[in-house]
Amino acid sequence: MTEQAMVRIEDLHKSFGALEVLKGVDLEVARGEVVVILGPSGSGKSTMLRCVNRLEEPTSGRIFIENDEVTDHKTNINEIRARVGMVFQSFNLFPHLTAKSNVMLALRKVKKISKEEAEQIALEGLARVGLDDKADVYPIMLSGGQQQRVAIARALAMDPHVMLFDEVTSALDPELVREVLDVMKGLAKGGMTMLVVTHEMGFARDVASRAVFMDEGVIQEQGTPEEVFDNPQNERTKDFLGHIR
């Protein structure tokens, strides 16, 4: 057997009532790969990402994380989620907890790690995103960029094998985008497997091993960022790139 895929999506379909959002998505992500997903609004990028850790229940198709089938209801989804980090557009920090406690909560309750050890991991994690001085601060006192970095630290603390990013810089003021992208670049260069929904072309060119263009609920085109951005084959891709440039 060749190197086993980190994430494998097979013929994924997802409908919300009568609305079919995903119409057969196939995608394989190797260990260490950084895959950037682009596409117009409503094309199903978030839905696909959310199916990977089953925040959204797929209508049909199969998804694997390493050896485990996410879509099999016999697998312990919480165990898989602890291995799949997710960062959201709206940060979703827990507002009643300090930055440090945000990072510690799942370590304590899901991984059942002792308080001292969890605290240690949390402080290291916050230092990694440059926020060790904000450990005892509540989210409301942090800027958007800082909040998002805490959210990344919170996901990383679980020691995930793959990270999902859903437009994590879209809600940020332009001057705060960079600090978050820098953290993500560092992660990518450190060998983290990442699925990143973003429209940050610079980021994609810099670190993505692959760019995937989605529209109408299917993957229309994929390749290296250079191939997809500079020499798109698909008409929809061309049209989309023309719009966002």
Added chain:
Amino acid sequence: MEGIIEYLESIKFVHLFMSPTIIWQSLPLLWKGFQAAAALLIVGYLLSLPAGLTAAFMKMSKNPIVRIPATFYIDFIRGTPLLVQILVIYFGFPLLMPGWREFATGPIGQISVAGIDMSQFVRAIAALVINSGAYLAEIFRAGIQSISKGQLEAARSLGMTTMQAMAYVIIPQTVRRILPTMMSEFILLFKDTALFFAVGIFELTLQARTIQARTFNMSPYIGAAGFYLMLTLPLGRLVAYLEAKLAVSETGREPENRQERKRRKAARAKEASA
């Protein structure tokens, strides 16, 4: 002192409505009534919490067999007067319970709870819990639903079970947000205990009414009002304080802290220049 009281009693209005002598003489009975009202309030409210939480989760259920009864219960209770509910529950309870007469006249039924017979007390509590449970259910439901969906998703994405997410993420935020409203419900419930005078429970209002009927003087009611205020005034202030604090924590502004910091800065500047 005696002179002052004599003078006050000589004013007709004061004598009829707030006679110091009569209020003073009413105090022991009013105090008994206050204890009875407080017992009803505390036991009733504490039992309303789980009732309300259950009804709230039932109403949020996707399953209509669970949701519809809860919706009906909440709408029915909130849409009808408490007095009617008390009359129905208080006098309906014995009709439903087999062996009620034996219980009521037996040793357990005669146990006194803050001066109320157990046989009366349980019926009053049933009425309070059924009533307050419906109001609390709506408070809980609105509170839980006011927490953004992203909170649950973030917790779940970290591997927490739904129960863990509820316990460590959703409920703590909900409680913080609805604490003032929950306390307002507590205050309302305390005032509502007065309605039990209609079924002959010797709570504060019925005690006052009994003395009033004997003396043809309104002062016992004013005395009773004093007892109600003893609880409702400080609690009301506390609610206002919590609401203000909540507004700060949700907007992220901490006016007191900032003022404090400014003052210290100014003091330091003065020191430096001196």
